[in-house]
Amino acid sequence: MSRATPYITILLPALALWLTTRESPLAAYFRYGLYLVIFYRVTFPMIEALYLWNFVWLKGLAGPKTPSLIFGHMANFYLKECNSMYNEWEKEFGLVYRIRSSFNEPMLVLMDPKGVSHVLNNGDKYGRSEATKQALQAAFPGGLFVKDGEEHRRQRRPINTAFTVTAVEELSDTLFDLADQMRETWQAELEGLPSQSDIFNVSRRIQVLTTDAVSRTGFAYSIADSSGPISDLLDRLRGLEDNHFTVLLQLILNKLPFLVNIPNPATRKWKTLWNELGKVADDVWENGVVNKGFHSKLLEAIGQEQRDLAISNIAGILFAGSETTANIITETLHKLSLFPEIQNKLRAEVVSFREKNGGVITYEDLCTSTTALPYLDAVMKEALRVLTSVPQLSREAQQEDIIPLEYPITIDGKTVTEIHIHPGQTIHMPTRDGVNTTPRLWGPTGKQFIPERWLDGPLPDDALNIRIPGHVLTFGDGNRLCIGRSFAFAEYKIFLSTLIQHFEFGLSSREEEKEIVFHLTGPTAKARVKGKEQDGAQLPLTVKWLAT
Ligand code: HEM
Incomplete structure (x- = not known):
């Protein structure tokens, strides 16, 4: 279907309907003309799309039965535990199969390493869908999340310079300060209690921490310390929950993306956030990028850009940088609570290293050296592999193409090593419970959280076929x-090493809060208490102060 079809779908029939109320012969003449145009521009493309979806695209490729003609598999996607359905499908259909979106539209699920690499490294052939672009445009107008091709590359260049390994090292003092402030606050809350422990909603606290990490280092501004509305706006935009209504809305928006432009509460919040961030950026640009004890590498780097564009990218980075890191640190704390032996081993390594080095752990020890704290490094690698906060990557084919595969599959009874793709085809590449963990690539323990796999000998040969640094698709x-990436590594290691030295983590002592599930909320996976999912994202853990 062409990009104009959705507009025509609504406008032409509305016009034809209106013309039926007119009596004149001219109106009748126009009406019949319109019927022809409607058939040609609306009915015919719809019939064509239905034909292609059912008889041409991904023809012969196996996949699970569609549970609903309207929702396809999409309702499961948003309402079940994050990516849990991929575990079942993979057992039956392997690394490459077909699922269905609304109205039976076929979608390719791709976990074959060569295929994934082909799609992601051919940005001109595979881009964001029109629906995703429109949604991103409403939130970050004109920014790099929305753009493709040369304009995307042009906007990325200056932002890249703010996040190089050297730039991150320069910013790491701020991260150490934040970690220290967090330790002091938590200590003050727990020290006076008889058991020196309490139940904390860890996800909320870590979210505040990582948002401040990006805002202080990126924009020379502390969102947590400010009394302005930014923090509240971020919370509200992050907390948007999925239910049957929002799933239906998303499916409608997927087919008619222009509807995103109709004013609604979410776009108004985005606009207000954009205005507030604009004020902060203007202030920093006016007073110099080094002020209030913070140094904004990012504002320095994109300061030369057009103001509005720079603000869109600031908003985007604030989201992309804070949610993701918060979720992975939070989920690691949950895993350490479930597996105290991993927690104790990690603490023993960090505490003993600190004691041997005069009570100090530096950025270099944590992030540059590969030998100083090997178990911490292994825990981080395993967390990035299994606890992936962006659970899947999606692309839409912009042109006809052939995707090559590492492992042969069967289509219509024939063994093949490639798939024919038509323009418009959506491709889902699951990371969580997908490429990062599938037993086909990672062996029988692939789904489990075992940091030792990064220390005890080489990874399985099939996992090495994921030809990306670190062999995971997380980034x-x-x-x-x-x-x-470098900023996320630094945050993870600085925050986790600080927490683990001074606090012990366990599941909540309240029986009804012990079982935690992870649900897709916005673009990332977030913790919720089983049975209290409607209360939104939270991770209650028992946190004990260790007077080490
Ligand atoms: C563990 C933490 C993180 C994870 C798992 C993560 C994951 C990802 C993924 C999967 C993408 C690519 C999305 C796609 O291909 O469609 C991405 C893009 C991006 N990330 Fe991260 N990210 C993390 C941390 C950060 C941080 C700390 C920042 C900045 C402060 C950041 C900034 C960005 C930006 C700006 C993009 C967009 C790149 C583009 O479109 O050209 N991310 N991230």
Whole structure:
């Protein structure tokens, strides 16, 4: 279907309907003319799309039965535990199969390493869908999340310079300060209690921490310390929950993306956030990028850009950088609570290293050296592999193409090593419970959280076929590879090493809060208490102060 079809779908029938109320012969003449145009521009493309979806696209490729003609498999996607359905499907259909979106539209699920690499490294052939672009445009107008091709590359260049390994090292003092402030606050809350422990909603606290990490280092501004509305706006935009209504809305928006432009409460919140961030950026640009004890590498780097564009990218980075890191640190704390032996081993390594080094752990020890704290490094690698906060990457084919595969599959009874793709085809590449953990690539323990796999000998040969640094898809690949990788590594290691030295984590002592599930909320996976999912994202853990 062409990009104009959705507009025509609504406008032409409305016009034809209106003409039926007119009596004149001219109106009748126009009406019949319109019927012809409607058939040609609306009915015919719809019939064509239904034909292609049912008889041409991904023809012969196996996949699970569609539970609903309207929702396809999409309702499961949003309403079940994050990516849990991929575990079942993979057992039956392997690394490459077909699922269905609304109205039976076929979608390719791709976990074959060569295929994934082909899609992500051919940005000109595979881009964001029109629906995703429109939604991103409403939130970050004109910014790098929305753009493709040369304009995307042009906007990425200066932002990249703010997140190089050297730039991150320069910013690391701020991260150490934040970690220290967090330790002091938590200590003050727990020290006076008889058991020196309490139940904390860890996800909320870590979210505040990582948002401040990006805002202080990126924009020379502390969102947590400010009394302005930014923090509240971020909370409200992050907390948007999925239910049957929002799933239906998303499916409608997928087919008629222009509807995103109709004013609604979410776009108004985005606009207010954009205005507030604009005020902060103007203030920093006016007073110099080094002020209030913070140094904004990012504002320095994109300061030369057009103001509005720079603000869109600031808003985007604030989201991309804070949610993701918060979720992975939070989920690690949950895993350490479930597996005290991993927690104790990690604490023993960090505490003993600190004691041997005069009570100090530096950025270099944590992030540059590969030998100083090997178990912490292994825990981080395993967390990035299993607890992936961006659970899947999606692309839409912009042109006809052939995707090559590492492992042969069967289509219509024939063994093949490639798939024919038609323009418009959506491709889902699951990371969580997908490429990062599938037993086909990672062996029988692939789904489990075992940091030792990074220390005890080589990874399985099939996992090494994922030809991305670290052999995981957590940060994507190709032209949209995550810009903030080094920053995320630094945050993870600085915050986790501080927490683990001074606090012990356990499941909540309240029986009804012990079982935690992870649900897709917005673009990331967030913790919720089983049975209290409607209360939104939270991770209650028992946190005990250790007077070490
Ligand atoms: C563990 C933490 C993080 C994870 C798992 C993560 C994951 C990702 C992924 C998967 C993408 C690619 C999306 C796609 O291909 O469609 C991405 C892009 C991006 N990330 Fe991250 N990210 C993390 C941390 C950060 C941080 C700390 C920042 C910055 C402060 C950041 C900034 C960005 C930006 C700007 C992009 C967009 C790149 C583009 O479109 O060209 N990320 N991230």
